[in-house]
Amino acid sequence: xxxxxxxxxxxxxxxxxxxxxxxxxxxxxxxxxxxxxxxxxxxxxxxxxxxxxxxxxxxxxxxxxxxxxxxxxxxxxxxxxxxxxxxxxxxxxxxxxxxxxxxxxxxxxxxxxxxxxxxxxxxxxx
Amino acid sequence: xxxxxxxxxxxxxxxxxxxxxxxxxxxxxxxxxxxxxxxxxxxxxxxxxxxxxxxxxxxxxxxxxxxxxxxxxxxxxxxxxxxxxxxxxxxxxxxxxxxxxxxxxxxxxxxxxxxxxxxxxxxxxxxxxxxxxxxxxxxxxxxxxxxxxxxxxxxxxxxxxxxxxxxxxxxxxxxxxxxxxxxxxxxxxxxxxxxxxxxxxxxxxxxxxxxxxxxxxxxxxxxxxxxxxxxxxxxxxxxxxxxxxxxxxxxxxxxxxxxxxxxxxxxxxxxxxxxxxxxxxxxxxxxxxxxxxxxxxxxxxxxxxxxxxxxxxxxxxxxxxxxxxxxxxxxxxxxxxxxxxxxxxxxxxxxxx
Numbered sequence: 001x002x003x004x005x006x007x008x009x010x011x012x013x014x015x016x017x018x019x020x021x022x023x024x025x026x027x028x029x030x031x032x033x034x035x036x037x038x039x040x041x042x043x044x045x046x047x048x049x050x051x052x053x054x055x056x057x058x059x060x061x062x063x064x065x066x067x068x069x070x071x072x073x074x075x076x077x078x079x080x081x082x083x084x085x086x087x088x089x090x091x092x093x094x095x096x097x098x099x100x101x102x103x104x105x106x107x108x109x110x111x112x113x114x115x116x117x118x119x120x121x122x123x124x125x126x
Numbered sequence: 127x128x129x130x131x132x133x134x135x136x137x138x139x140x141x142x143x144x145x146x147x148x149x150x151x152x153x154x155x156x157x158x159x160x161x162x163x164x165x166x167x168x169x170x171x172x173x174x175x176x177x178x179x180x181x182x183x184x185x186x187x188x189x190x191x192x193x194x195x196x197x198x199x200x201x202x203x204x205x206x207x208x209x210x211x212x213x214x215x216x217x218x219x220x221x222x223x224x225x226x227x228x229x230x231x232x233x234x235x236x237x238x239x240x241x242x243x244x245x246x247x248x249x250x251x252x253x254x255x256x257x258x259x260x261x262x263x264x265x266x267x268x269x270x271x272x273x274x275x276x277x278x279x280x281x282x283x284x285x286x287x288x289x290x291x292x293x294x295x296x297x298x299x300x301x302x303x304x305x306x307x308x309x310x311x312x313x314x315x316x317x318x319x320x321x322x323x324x325x326x327x328x329x330x331x332x333x334x335x336x337x338x339x340x341x342x343x344x345x346x347x348x349x350x351x352x353x354x355x356x357x358x359x360x361x362x363x364x365x366x367x368x369x370x371x372x373x374x375x376x377x378x379x380x381x382x383x384x385x386x387x388x389x390x391x392x393x394x395x396x397x398x399x400x401x402x403x404x405x406x407x408x409x410x411x412x413x414x415x416x417x418x419x420x421x422x423x424x425x426x427x428x429x430x431x432x433x434x435x436x437x438x439x440x441x442x443x444x445x446x447x448x449x450x451x452x453x454x455x456x457x458x459x460x461x462x463x464x465x466x467x468x469x470x471x472x473x474x475x476x477x478x479x
Contacts, residue, residue: 035137035149035153035154035340036153036154036155036156038155038407038430039405039406039407039430039437041462057460059407059430061149061153061154061155061340061344061429061430061432062148062149062154062340064407064409064460083405
């Protein structure tokens, strides 16, 4: 399950581009590997982040993984629903389980992201 | 058994020298909940099995391990500890008293060889210590519906807590003990190693939910049960871990007696429960800080409690810090502060009896 219209990172995040903002979450592949997600720490609204900065954490019953900013920008929104329902990451990783939104500083950075085909190849999915 | 677990989409990881199912496709939280509300089945055949036999075998074991076998009769099992002379904990063990001349020990996988080595070295003439690791399997059936499952197989269920009976399912011999590591009403079944797949499948067909070591760990942490290597170790004595109920203080002799007696009054640190007061998940080896940010202890286990939906931990806290139950401390969670209340485990009501 790797939607065609999204961009991806090798850190198993997806990026939905909408004008000069992007919405970010983790992929279905990632949530399956993590197992039951029990805690999500997202960045603060207003925070300035650089591409590949660690900006939060996703913690499952098994392990902790860092969340990275896929591109540089300013955090404009975070998914508050994850505070009480971190399991949304498991049940709907590409939808209600989104994590945060960024206003992009440098659109050229989008060119470095993977497309669906590239991400499928990376994760060994047909 | 490995193929059966793989057929259930188990995630495997090495544990105690064995490749063990950590969770199945259902996931840790669902498996945990199955045990609290229904019935879960665990393959814990990695646990060690050591038989001590010969004239006076029980008396010999009683001079080595901490608990007092004199408190129980044949047909019962007992939680006990193997200590060093300096009071460190080599392992925690379930001892089945078969007869005065026959004791069956179930140590942890990784420590079985060391426990056996120490017993062999101490055994008098005529008493044999045999490692039977691959002769017996151990299948745990845990949860409020565990008795129903056993009844489906025609196995005995009306047993006192920690009592066991040798029974049979079809023509397969199974030792059934009323014990467990989850805090729920439950049993551990000990069939022959090669009979385990058939018994496992029968339990599954009867409605048992396969559960991995991940759920076993969250279940035992909610109960505050120690896990060797975390709450008990060569560096952590039973006195520090609060396992003194498993020490037969009135016995004249057991390994570590003098050291434990000396430490008993005022251990330098004690095991406490921590319950998170805000969102966040404690993990082992995190620093416990007082109000001034001074380090006063360390977590030994930590997890997200699926029952309480909050972070919980077990931690060794310095006695000199004078921290009482109800006090607030802080955990250093990878540089972030997590406020916790000091509590007395269990975190969740037990239903073992």
